[in-house]
């Protein structure tokens with residue numbers, strides 16, 4: 465596929481995620497899904513490394529034995545799928561084997577990917593842009609990839625002719641505001657900022673007010689990293705959320721937790737506590753390009769029923785993709 469066609473195809477997926485254009489015809493969607501699977505694999509820099517070696521070994525087997533099930537259970541837990549989800553998956557796969565539907569490692573790989581995909585996303589995720597403006601609040605622990613994700617989202621929205629305002633509500637470090645200014649410039653978004661040390665709620669309020677005044681389609685608010693266990697900082701986030709609602713009743717429309725795939729099971733605690741504090745609407749999983757433990761998406765979905773909206777697969781502007789459960793499960797759990 466040529467670069468241009470690929471770019472158009474990517475953008476169609478984004479339009480669908482943002483509900484900015486009608487979805488394309490089914491055969492186009494299927495072709496696109498296959499293209500996406502290929503790209504996800506490419507971006508997951510060294511695919512053979514990305515699949516846990518343990519899982520790859522199981523799928524290479526020609527026979528299914530009782531050891532297979534123990535090994536698979538252990539491998540899924542090691543890949544961060546979480547205890548409950550791992551046990552449930554193995555149980556369902558064993559039932560399929562008992563019915564004669566799984567007879568070797570390859571069939572097991574395919575069945576696992578299908579089960580995971582079915583669990584995670586019966587429908588493609590949505591991040592609807594439907595308000596004037598739609599406000600997206602981005603939160604997470606330190607260094608998880610929040611600012612990068614804000615920049616990448618602004619880029620895609622700009623490509624779809626959306627007018628974007630970014631609010632630099634991470635006022636904790638001067639460098640954080642400058643970093644966001646670079647991303648804003650790259651994507652052509654306007655940046656609302658105040659001096660370092662300013663009240664993050666005030667910046668968020670200004671950003672939403674500015675978005676309204678300028679007729680923006682989307683306001684994205686970046687926040688400072690904080691541990692889910694830091695009470696005072698979680699309270700601050702709750703306040704920021706409240707201020708946004710004051711600036712525009714009903715906002716934020718999307719509250720996204722940015723989660724680093726490499727942080728392992730702590731990701732579950734992050735999702736739980738951020739959700740309790742500010743009621744998340746979805747999750748962004750970053751750094752899927754650098755880990756063999758991308759199963760955290762499965763654990764989060766199973767435990768909190770939070771949809772994964774987008775995934776980060778690299779540091780470049782283009783390295784963010786709408787989440788596709790089938791492509792994800794295929795890339796993580798099969799060696800095809």
Ligand SMILES: Nc1nc2c(ncn2[C@@H]2O[C@H](COP(=O)(O)OP(=O)(O)OP(=O)(O)O)[C@@H](O)[C@H]2O)c(=O)[nH]1
Pocket residue numbers: 604605606607608609610611612613634640687688689690722750751752753754775776777778779783
């Ligand atoms: N490989 C890879 N690196 C990523 C991805 N997303 C972000 N990063 C890198 O992770 C590092 C931290 O990203 P930031 O966006 O600054 O993270 P943050 O959450 O804003 O950090 P704080 O504001 O300090 O809490 C940077 O070096 C990014 O380039 C990704 O999907 N893949």
Ligand SMILES: [Mg+2]
Pocket residue numbers: 610611612634640686687688689
């Ligand atoms: Mg940041």
